[in-house]
Amino acid sequence: MSKSYCLFSALRNTLRFSVLLASLLVLSACSSDHPDDKPGGVNNPLPEVSISGVGNVEFEPGSTEIFYSIPITFSRAAPADGEVRFRYIAGSALAGRDFEAGSTTIQFSKGERQASIQIRLLNASDRFADRQFSVELSGASNATLGNSVSHTVILQARNQSGGSGGDVTPASLNLPDSLQFMAPPSGVQQYSVVLPLSRSLSGPGSVEIRTVSGSAIEGEHFSAVTGTNCTNGRCSVPAGASELSFFVPLNGAANSASRSFRLQFLGAEGFELPSNREIAVEIQYGTETSPASPELIAPSNISVRMPSATRGSVNYPFVVPLSATLLEAAELEWRTVEGSALAGLHFTAVDATGTNADTLHAGTREWSFELEILHDPALSSNAQFELQLVSASGLELPVDRRIIVEVVNTNPAGTPVPTVNVPAEKVYHEPASGSQDYVMRLALSEVMSSEGAVGVSFIDGTARAGVDFDGFSGDVVIPSGATELAIPLTLYQNSTSLENAEFRVELYSPNGVILPANREFTVRIIDSGEVAPLPMLSLAPGLLRVPTPRGDDPETVTLYFELSEPMPSDGAVTIRSRNGSAAAGIDFTEVALLDYVVGESFTELTVSVELLPTLASEAREFELVFSRGQGLQLPESRSVTVQIDPRDTPAIPTIGVPGGDGEVEFVAPEAGSEARVIVLPFDGLAPLRGEIEVYAQNRTAQEGVDFALDDDIFEFAIGSDGVSITLNLLQSITTEKTFEIVLVSAVNAKLPEDFEDRIIFVRIIPFS
Numbered sequence: 001m002s003k004s005y006c007l008f009s010a011l012r013n014t015l016r017f018s019v020l021l022a023s024l025l026v027l028s029a030c031s032s033d034h035p036d037d038k039p040g041g042v043n044n045p046l047p048e049v050s051i052s053g054v055g056n057v058e059f060e061p062g063s064t065e066i067f068y069s070i071p072i073t074f075s076r077a078a079p080a081d082g083e084v085r086f087r088y089i090a091g092s093a094l095a096g097r098d099f100e101a102g103s104t105t106i107q108f109s110k111g112e113r114q115a116s117i118q119i120r121l122l123n124a125s126d127r128f129a130d131r132q133f134s135v136e137l138s139g140a141s142n143a144t145l146g147n148s149v150s151h152t153v154i155l156q157a158r159n160q161s162g163g164s165g166g167d168v169t170p171a172s173l174n175l176p177d178s179l180q181f182m183a184p185p186s187g188v189q190q191y192s193v194v195l196p197l198s199r200s201l202s203g204p205g206s207v208e209i210r211t212v213s214g215s216a217i218e219g220e221h222f223s224a225v226t227g228t229n230c231t232n233g234r235c236s237v238p239a240g241a242s243e244l245s246f247f248v249p250l251n252g253a254a255n256s257a258s259r260s261f262r263l264q265f266l267g268a269e270g271f272e273l274p275s276n277r278e279i280a281v282e283i284q285y286g287t288e289t290s291p292a293s294p295e296l297i298a299p300s301n302i303s304v305r306m307p308s309a310t311r312g313s314v315n316y317p318f319v320v321p322l323s324a325t326l327l328e329a330a331e332l333e334w335r336t337v338e339g340s341a342l343a344g345l346h347f348t349a350v351d352a353t354g355t356n357a358d359t360l361h362a363g364t365r366e367w368s369f370e371l372e373i374l375h376d377p378a379l380s381s382n383a384q385f386e387l388q389l390v391s392a393s394g395l396e397l398p399v400d401r402r403i404i405v406e407v408v409n410t411n412p413a414g415t416p417v418p419t420v421n422v423p424a425e426k427v428y429h430e431p432a433s434g435s436q437d438y439v440m441r442l443a444l445s446e447v448m449s450s451e452g453a454v455g456v457s458f459i460d461g462t463a464r465a466g467v468d469f470d471g472f473s474g475d476v477v478i479p480s481g482a483t484e485l486a487i488p489l490t491l492y493q494n495s496t497s498l499e500n501a502e503f504r505v506e507l508y509s510p511n512g513v514i515l516p517a518n519r520e521f522t523v524r525i526i527d528s529g530e531v532a533p534l535p536m537l538s539l540a541p542g543l544l545r546v547p548t549p550r551g552d553d554p555e556t557v558t559l560y561f562e563l564s565e566p567m568p569s570d571g572a573v574t575i576r577s578r579n580g581s582a583a584a585g586i587d588f589t590e591v592a593l594l595d596y597v598v599g600e601s602f603t604e605l606t607v608s609v610e611l612l613p614t615l616a617s618e619a620r621e622f623e624l625v626f627s628r629g630q631g632l633q634l635p636e637s638r639s640v641t642v643q644i645d646p647r648d649t650p651a652i653p654t655i656g657v658p659g660g661d662g663e664v665e666f667v668a669p670e671a672g673s674e675a676r677v678i679v680l681p682f683d684g685l686a687p688l689r690g691e692i693e694v695y696a697q698n699r700t701a702q703e704g705v706d707f708a709l710d711d712d713i714f715e716f717a718i719g720s721d722g723v724s725i726t727l728n729l730l731q732s733i734t735t736e737k738t739f740e741i742v743l744v745s746a747v748n749a750k751l752p753e754d755f756e757d758r759i760i761f762v763r764i765i766p767f768s
Contacts, residue, residue: 205270
């Protein structure tokens with residue numbers, strides 16, 4: 001064999017070995033990087049990451065912060081390094097005030113089975129109710145999200161010692177001394193009982209309710225209390241609720257003497273009971289075995305404001321009265337019908353027919369419902385839809401079974417233009433003799449930013465102008481800052497007629513306001529021989545703007561609501577706040593006025609609201625809901641929206657002194673008396689109506705001899721840049737005299753800080 005062949009053979013064998021070795025190396029490399037073995041592959045799946053549950057956090061007294069940990073669980077060990085992403089979802093707890101919103105990414109390493117989210121919680125000094133927020137997983141790398149991706153953190157309310165663990169003032173149940181029911185004519189009926197709490201509950205509560213027989217015997221005339229929330233006589237109240245409800249079953253009978261029994265309340269949890277823990281219940285019996293069904297007194301139209309963009313939607317409460325108390329449960333079928341307002345765009349459709357019909361329980365005198373109104377950014381004018389009353393059992397429906405719902409456009413297009421809320425009817429009492437002046441008040445959706453007017457026409461019906469009534473036909477001016485259209489009316493005693501009478505009022509030519517599609521209403525005059533109707537409370541305007549406190553301290557504002565006429569005797573109404581984008585304990589102090597007294601001869605109702613300082617830069621809203629009117633009437637729409645506006649609403653102004661030095665000089669009249677005015681300037685425009693109280697302090701001038709204040713209370717309107725004190729100089733004088741006017745208090749305005757600045761020095765000099 002030649003040397004060249006041997007060399008060739010050796011080279012060939014070496015090449016074959018190299019190729020074989022390279023092939024083995026390639027196969028080896030392919031085996032280690034096989035897709036099924038990579039993280040996320042069939043042989044190496046990614047873990048599912050999850051968080052869940054609710055954490056209740058209680059701060060120790062004196063502590064300012066806590067570091068809170070939320071565990072992230074892995075379904076298996078991590079096959080590679082990765083990360084979990086999450087986000088904070090603010091609720092009543094806000095970032096920067098109640099917690100620190102730090103990094104939103106958590107890193108994990110290969111082989112780990114758990115990670116954790118660390119959050120710095122802050123012990124806010126104004127947390128007098130529980131606050132909560134959530135953490136939600138939003139994505140992951142080298143991991144997938146499991147079924148549970150949310151964790152809620154509840155910061156318990158602070159107590160008076162500065163820690164947490166409950167509200168400063170516990171809620172209490174309000175028990176009336178007595179209840180009265182008219183028994184059904186036959187059978188058994190469930191009578192609804194609703195008892196208010198002094199404020200909404202921060203946690204669940206319950207109470208045992210026992211029945212104690214008297215002249216009414218349990219099992220014969222009544223049964224133990226029932227309800228979906230009651231078990232074996234113990235009735236529960238969920239967290240956030242502001243009332244306790246249950247049913248008392250009564251057995252039917254007729255032509256029987258009245259009977260009574262007692263309800264006892266024991267062992268309350270989550271709220272307190274009053275010292276008197278019993279209610280006396282009287283059962284009265286009618287004389288008819290088949291009494292007539294009461295009639296639903298439905299309005300022809302109602303008006304609601306479209307919610308702001310920040311709210312998105314608002315549930316508005318409405319109440320329609322019945323002509324008499326229900327003695328048996330009734331059912332009402334109703335639904336919404338689109339018009340220019342569209343379901344899903346302007347309102348949420350309701351179909352309460354068939355099995356969804358509303359049940360009105362025995363003992364009630366009204367039908368209550370809610371409508372959810374939606375924000376439409378494209379709406380440029382008012383829109384309408386109908387509420388259609390389909391059928392009823394146990395109730396008589398009116399001839400016209402439609403209620404027109406007007407949705408008032410609130411989209412910003414310059415300055416908001418108020419819409420006049422035109423009712424279907426106004427009712428007044430004929431004077432017993434001579435004449436009596438009234439003011440017909442029609443609520444506005446907004447406060448008037450400038451002066452406007454509406455044309456008004458009075459049209460005879462069975463009541464005739466000059467005989468039964470007089471009214472001004474023409475333009476009625478609506479001043480800047482007004483919250484209602486006020487139409488004067490004079491009624492006469494007509495001895496030639498003993499019947500009720502009525503006439504119509506038509507509105508036309510609006511200037512600076514918007515009139516709804518329905519532009520007329522009926523005025524009904526009740527004969528003087530009949531019982532006078534109760535005063536009507538005007539919940540106007542539909543939106544009240546109040547300023548955000550500019551300092552670190554809470555600020556109290558007072559809201560005014562007019563009555564159609566003076567209260568003939570003491571009455572009452574319950575007023576509660578309902579959270580919206582503004583929350584009680586964060587933006588304002590919860591309003592819970594139970595049976596709030598409206599005194600005899602009162603012509604208006606005032607409600608004080610404490611606003612809390614916050615860091616919010618956007619407008620926030622909540623509702624005041626009115627119910628349980630006693631001695632007065634409430635409109636069908638029972639709520640008013642309060643908007644806390646940090647940008648467009650001026651701050652509560654401080655009262656200045658005249659002339660900068662607090663001294664005023666007047667020249668005495670040459671003879672007789674003359675009127676004078678002292679103007680106290682504000683350091684800004686008034687965002688709300690208000691008043692100041694003053695008193696005069698004699699020096700050398702004597703009150704009642706040399707001068708006389710017109711009153712000790714002086715009011716100012718929305719948008720005012722000052723308040724005027726009016727007085728009279730009563731006589732001519734020969735030597736200089738002086739007196740002082742002292743500022744005592746102010747509503748929706750601030751007094752000067754220094755007491756010396758609250759004294760106005762008035763000098764009267766002789767006429768020359």
